[in-house]
Amino acid sequence: MDIETHNYDVVVIGAGGAGLRAAIEAQGRGLRTALVCKSLLGKAHTVMAEGGIAAAMRNVYAEDSWQVHFRDTMRGGKMLNHWRMAQLHAQEAPDRVYELEAWGALFDRTADGRILQRDFGGHRYARLAHVGDRTGLEMIRTLQQKAVASDVDVFMECKILRLLNDAEGRVAGAVGYWRASGEPVLFTAKAIVLATGGAGKSWKFTSNSWECTGDGHAMALWAGAKLIDMECVQFHPTGMVWPLSVRGLLVTEGVRGDGGILRNSNGSRFMFDYVADMFRAETADSEEEADRWYADHTAGRRPPDLLPRDEVARAINTEVKSGRGSPHDGVFLDIASRRSPEYIRRRLPSMYHQFMELAGVDITKEPMEVGPTCHYFMGGVRVDPDTEAADVPGLFAVGEVSGGMHGANRLGGNSLSDLVVFGRRAGISASELAEGRTGIPTVDLSEARAVIDEANTPFARSGGENPYTVHNDLQDLMQSLVGIIRTGAELDEALDQLEVLKERASNVSVEGTPRYNPGWNLATDLPAMLTVSRCVTLAARERKESRGGHTREDFPTADPELGKVNFVLSQPAGGGFEGEIKVAPEPIPEMPADLRALLEENI
Amino acid sequence: MEDVTMRIWRGDETGGAFCDYTLPSQEGEVVLDVIHRLQATLASDLACRWNCKAGKCGSCSAEINGKPRLMCMTRMDQLPDGPVTVAPMRTFPIVRDLVTDVSFNYEMARRVPVFAPAPPGPDGYRMQQIDIERGQEFRKCIECFMCQDVCHVIRDHEENKQVFAGPRFFIRYAELEMHPLDTNDRRELVRQRMGLGMCNITKCCTEVCPEHIKITDNAIIPLKERAIDASYDPVAWLGRKILRRPKRSPEEAVGSSGR
Numbered sequence: 001m002d003i004e005t006h007n008y009d010v011v012v013i014g015a016g017g018a019g020l021r022a023a024i025e026a027q028g029r030g031l032r033t034a035l036v037c038k039s040l041l042g043k044a045h046t047v048m049a050e051g052g053i054a055a056a057m058r059n060v061y062a063e064d065s066w067q068v069h070f071r072d073t074m075r076g077g078k079m080l081n082h083w084r085m086a087q088l089h090a091q092e093a094p095d096r097v098y099e100l101e102a103w104g105a106l107f108d109r110t111a112d113g114r115i116l117q118r119d120f121g122g123h124r125y126a127r128l129a130h131v132g133d134r135t136g137l138e139m140i141r142t143l144q145q146k147a148v149a150s151d152v153d154v155f156m157e158c159k160i161l162r163l164l165n166d167a168e169g170r171v172a173g174a175v176g177y178w179r180a181s182g183e184p185v186l187f188t189a190k191a192i193v194l195a196t197g198g199a200g201k202s203w204k205f206t207s208n209s210w211e212c213t214g215d216g217h218a219m220a221l222w223a224g225a226k227l228i229d230m231e232c233v234q235f236h237p238t239g240m241v242w243p244l245s246v247r248g249l250l251v252t253e254g255v256r257g258d259g260g261i262l263r264n265s266n267g268s269r270f271m272f273d274y275v276a277d278m279f280r281a282e283t284a285d286s287e288e289e290a291d292r293w294y295a296d297h298t299a300g301r302r303p304p305d306l307l308p309r310d311e312v313a314r315a316i317n318t319e320v321k322s323g324r325g326s327p328h329d330g331v332f333l334d335i336a337s338r339r340s341p342e343y344i345r346r347r348l349p350s351m352y353h354q355f356m357e358l359a360g361v362d363i364t365k366e367p368m369e370v371g372p373t374c375h376y377f378m379g380g381v382r383v384d385p386d387t388e389a390a391d392v393p394g395l396f397a398v399g400e401v402s403g404g405m406h407g408a409n410r411l412g413g414n415s416l417s418d419l420v421v422f423g424r425r426a427g428i429s430a431s432e433l434a435e436g437r438t439g440i441p442t443v444d445l446s447e448a449r450a451v452i453d454e455a456n457t458p459f460a461r462s463g464g465e466n467p468y469t470v471h472n473d474l475q476d477l478m479q480s481l482v483g484i485i486r487t488g489a490e491l492d493e494a495l496d497q498l499e500v501l502k503e504r505a506s507n508v509s510v511e512g513t514p515r516y517n518p519g520w521n522l523a524t525d526l527p528a529m530l531t532v533s534r535c536v537t538l539a540a541r542e543r544k545e546s547r548g549g550h551t552r553e554d555f556p557t558a559d560p561e562l563g564k565v566n567f568v569l570s571q572p573a574g575g576g577f578e579g580e581i582k583v584a585p586e587p588i589p590e591m592p593a594d595l596r597a598l599l600e601e602n603i
Numbered sequence: 604m605e606d607v608t609m610r611i612w613r614g615d616e617t618g619g620a621f622c623d624y625t626l627p628s629q630e631g632e633v634v635l636d637v638i639h640r641l642q643a644t645l646a647s648d649l650a651c652r653w654n655c656k657a658g659k660c661g662s663c664s665a666e667i668n669g670k671p672r673l674m675c676m677t678r679m680d681q682l683p684d685g686p687v688t689v690a691p692m693r694t695f696p697i698v699r700d701l702v703t704d705v706s707f708n709y710e711m712a713r714r715v716p717v718f719a720p721a722p723p724g725p726d727g728y729r730m731q732q733i734d735i736e737r738g739q740e741f742r743k744c745i746e747c748f749m750c751q752d753v754c755h756v757i758r759d760h761e762e763n764k765q766v767f768a769g770p771r772f773f774i775r776y777a778e779l780e781m782h783p784l785d786t787n788d789r790r791e792l793v794r795q796r797m798g799l800g801m802c803n804i805t806k807c808c809t810e811v812c813p814e815h816i817k818i819t820d821n822a823i824i825p826l827k828e829r830a831i832d833a834s835y836d837p838v839a840w841l842g843r844k845i846l847r848r849p850k851r852s853p854e855e856a857v858g859s860s861g862r
């Protein structure tokens with residue numbers, strides 16, 4: 001079997017914001033760069049980001065600074081973040097926003113013509129540059145147009161199955177197939193940047209698209225890289241809950257940033273009952289104070305509706321379980337009674353259309369029903385904070401597939417800035433690595449062929465299970481046993497059931513031919529989904545405390561000792577879907593004293 | 604609940620036909636939900652594109668009961684009784700089933716001369732909200748390519764694809780033309796090479812736009828006016844005569860792109 005082969009200096013896998021930014025950087029530095037993506041260019045999950053991009057540009061509140069942004073990020077992440085990533089992110093985000101503007105992005109403006117910034121959960125000051133509620137679209141289109149203008153070679157609708165190591169153990173290739181033809185394709189490269197996003201498609205109620213199957217997390221682990229914080233999965237507090245077919249679809253935090261409030265079935269603003277000690281000093285304790293804050297942040301403290309996402313999601317979960325939920329097991333998100341219809345339609349146009357067209361609800365007249373939805377992976381490939389290099393040479397990871405930046409819980413708006421801050425850095429360091437390497441990277445072709453053969457086995461098998469059934473059962477399992485609230489017994493049970501699902505995934509069969517065949521495509525996504533699900537469950541079992549996105553009913557409080565470690569998952573290089581996954585605690589890097597002081601100061 | 608019949612085009616570049624599938628209907632579903640249920644039960648190899656399932660990515664364009672629509676935003680209970688036909692976009696070559704080869708659009712995107720901003724002032728760029736709102740309207744485009752699909756200049760005229768960028772790219776040219784910071788002049792290019800004159804403003808594109816962008820009124824007509832001004836402005840003509848300065852050619856605009 002001959003495999004179509006392409007050689008590049010730098011290959012970027014994934015074409016969301018992070019992958020695009022890395023590719024623009026590498027190409028701009030004169031490296032031959034390929035961008036490989038599973039969908040068409042411009043369709044990646046970044047397009048779904050709504051609220052904005054967080055950067056302390058001080059356009060609305062001059063009191064803001066990178067130090068305050070750093071502090072908010074660390075506190076939001078419950079101090080599990082890598083301090084250096086949080087620092088670099090807060091320092092460099094403003095430059096990256098101005099860069100997007102110089103590349104053609106049209107952000108909403110202040111009265112004096114600068115970039116407008118909006119309020120979001122966990123951010124002390126109005127900090128999110130935005131375009132209505134379609135900021136992700138603006139960002140991906142800007143980066144896409146810049147990448148095309150830079151002449152990056154783009155390989156669309158191409159699924160990568162495995163990374164390949166060379167004889168020295170460096171990552172040197174990636175093998176996969178074209179979705180349109182089903183034909184195999186091999187990329188060799190001096191440096192590979194993973195920018196494959198998250199893995200939310202393993203949960204039943206999720207804001208994620210079909211693409212978010214954790215390919216990069218799994219491929220990195222199999223190639224010898226290490227994953228951290230995989231137990232920390234963010235359940236966004238506000239997903240749609242009805243109709244059932246759109247359950248999980250995201251409702252932007254911008255609704256609350258722009259004045260929307262949460263109520264239970266008694267009409268009570270229940271978030272006032274859920275203010276954790278950590279946030280009490282800066283959170284309003286009456287409705288009057290909270291309402292004053294919207295107009296002037298110095299006239300009152302923040303409303304509890306804008307606490308970090310983990311806090312709000314848990315509160316909604318408790319309200320629903322206590323019988324105070326809305327008719328479809330959510331709570332009410334009300335902006336209709338608080339803002340004018342014109343304001344709502346101007347600030348939140350896609351929310352207006354989403355509810356009008358999909359649920360028949362006019363959000364300018366009646367409240368929305370919302371509930372938690374699986375949204376984001378804080379955990380991912382462990383990287384060097386400055387270079388985004390993974391633990392295996394030749395490999396870099398950036399964006400949602402990387403871990404460390406967001407700790408145990410990500411603040412809204414910090415993902416878009418993460419993508420461009422670290423996308424650029426990964427592009428630089430991948431370029432520098434590639435420049436230092438001579439010759440054409442070589443991989444073992446027989447290994448590539450074996451990966452392709454294995455991917456094609458569902459065609460040869462007859463009478464096996466339908467991959468959709470296996471996927472559906474995986475989603476039910478992760479939703480019910482590894483969801484927003486976890487217990488040790490349920491996590492044990494989940495691990496047992498994941499073993500069964502592994503067997504079932506190895507025995508699926510598909511009909512038709514490899515040409516644009518979604519059933520087969522799903523069958524080839526299952527190994528990564530199962531590996532990532534095992535990683536989440538293993539790490540969740542080890543973290544016997546509640547912290548950020550990880551909540552244990554049997555260990556309901558945070559344990560200061562566990563706050564000093566990351567749980568690290570690993571496999572020997574060449575491991576795989578069948579292989580054992582090891583999990584071990586490692587101390588989190590110690591923060592310098594000057595940064596630690598920032599966390600204690602009242603800034 | 605009642606059953607629903609889906610009449611879906613199946614096939615590839617060598618040909619195909621509509622196939623009927625009947626399955627129980629469910630409350631609140633959109634066309635894409637039914638397609639997904641079909642894939643999970645009766646037709647696991649039924650090819651279609653989709654990503655966000657929220658009308659934001661523009662992947663799941665198809666012709667539903669003969670009209671270009673996003674499958675994820677078309678509610679089953681708002682379609683008339685009887686079989687629901689779902690066909691691929693006709694303007695683009697078939698890959699398989701509902702998936703078409705939309706590379707024409709990516710090629711046209713490559714031909715757009717780059718955004719070339721003036722240098723920023725001492726405290727960065729300043730733009731007023733009112734000056735960017737027109738551009739923001741065009742940047743709502745989710746690249747579903749349904750405006751391209753429905754445009755009669757290329758729908759049944761493959762030969763025109765060489766010389767016609769289509770509505771999606773007219774709004775891109777209009778956006779750049781109206782961008783407060785841009786310095787690149789693409790008016791001659793869009794008139795001479797991108798087929799702006801071939802559009803006879805029948806507004807089919809505007810009607811199918813899921814983002815409700817007023818493609819014809821707000822982009823194409825103003826762009827036509829500006830291109831004509833650039834070409835036939837008597838003051839500019841006199842200026843060229845006196846100063847012996849030639850008109851800016853399409854090549855000059857192309858030449859200012861990255862390649």
